[in-house]
Amino acid sequence: MRIAVFGTKGYDRRFLNAANAAHGYELVFLEPRLDPTTVSLAAGCRAVCVFVNDRADAGVLGALASLGVRLVALRCAGFNNVDLVAAERLGIDVVRVPAYSPHAVAEFTIGLMLAVDRHIPRAWSRVRDNNFALDGLIGRNLHGRTVGVVGTGKIGALVARSLKAGFGCTVLASDVVVDPELEAIGVRYVPCETLLTEAEVVTLHCPLTPETRHLIDAAAIERAREGLLIVNTSRGALIDTGALIDGLKSHKIGGVALDVYEQEADLFFEDLSNEIVGDDVFQRLLTFPNVLVTGHQAFLTEEALTAIAETTLASVSDAEAGRPLANRVGTERVAG
Ligand code: NAD
Secondary structure: OEEEEOOOOHHHHHHHHHHHOOOOOEEEEOOOOOOOOOHHHHOOOOEEEEOOOOOEOHHHHHHHHHHOOOEEEEOOOOOOOEOHHHHHHHOOEEEOOOOOOHHHHHHHHHHHHHHHHOOHHHHHHHHHOOOOOOOOOOOOOOOOOEEEEEOOOHHHHHHHHHHHHHOOOEEEEEOOOOOHHHHHOOOEEOOHHHHHHHOOEEEEOOOOOOOOOOOEOHHHHHHOOOOEEEEEOOOHHHEOHHHHHHHHHOOOEEEEEEOOOOOHHHOOOOOOOOOOOOOHHHHHHOOOOOEEEOOOOOOOOHHHHHHHHHHHHHHHHHHHHOOOOOOEOOHHHOOO
16 A cells, blocks of 8 residues: 655654554655645555644545545644544544653653753853853752642653652642542642642643633733743643743743744744744744743654554554554544
């Protein structure tokens, strides 16, 4: 079977080729993202493999169906870029990788927290310039601090556990579901508003829903503790970036580490170092000495990429053999 792999990066090629040793599919690696102008590249393929910024709307899916494509395999967990209703109408199955390595994201979150709090990127750039002065690099111990974890699912639970058992933080959590194992080690569940008021550090691990959109807004920042440190490796739109910038300018917010950004689809995963970036909000964010931004790389470990590639091709194999699709995303998910 031929599979068109859209938006291919070098690492996709490497890990999909390795996983394909067990299957022997013909993988057609394509650099462009899937959109109305590139969809014809899937001619002759029964499946397409796509990522977070590929566009599988009704028009693109219609074109894929007329080319004979029967499967859209997302090599990620999120599926907001696929019109599931149109896919179902057109008889195209959609599969995803629901969990690949929560450890990858949890560990990166702790890394970001320490890096921004202890000024590690600034220290490194100083040392490279033979500037060994320490002024401006004073951090805080994590031990004994109150950290709020919003969302204690697969990733948030690992972060909460590490902060509580490893670093000796006081850990507050908020979630619609309480994890008794976290409670047993002393994590205290509180309403989200209480968490955002009491925490010295807040780390976000809930999904983006209408309810959680702009969870951190001007009002939340107003109520927060002076010098609040915010870490977001979940979804950019959990934070109102304009309010965040105001909070940084007023010194209410003491530090920010982001792996995700509201308008990241226009920026992330591409080398724009020769371009003029037109996003003034993002550019302003980069000017603060206490802000650290990475380009949606928390998932990027050998283990996670191996799991993504293996799960994706296993789903293709199930579809080809007519077996039930364990990772199928159906229209029942549209409402959520
Ligand atoms: P998960 O589904 O296991 O956990 C999410 C948790 O959030 C659940 O416990 C859920 O009950 C809770 N939740 C739902 N609504 C909530 C609300 N209103 N308030 C508080 N909690 C709420 O998901 P996960 O695998 O732990 O992923 C968490 C987030 O990390 C997702 O948004 C995911 O997209 C993101 N993620 C980012 C990267 C990256 O590379 N940066 C990689 C993978 C996942």
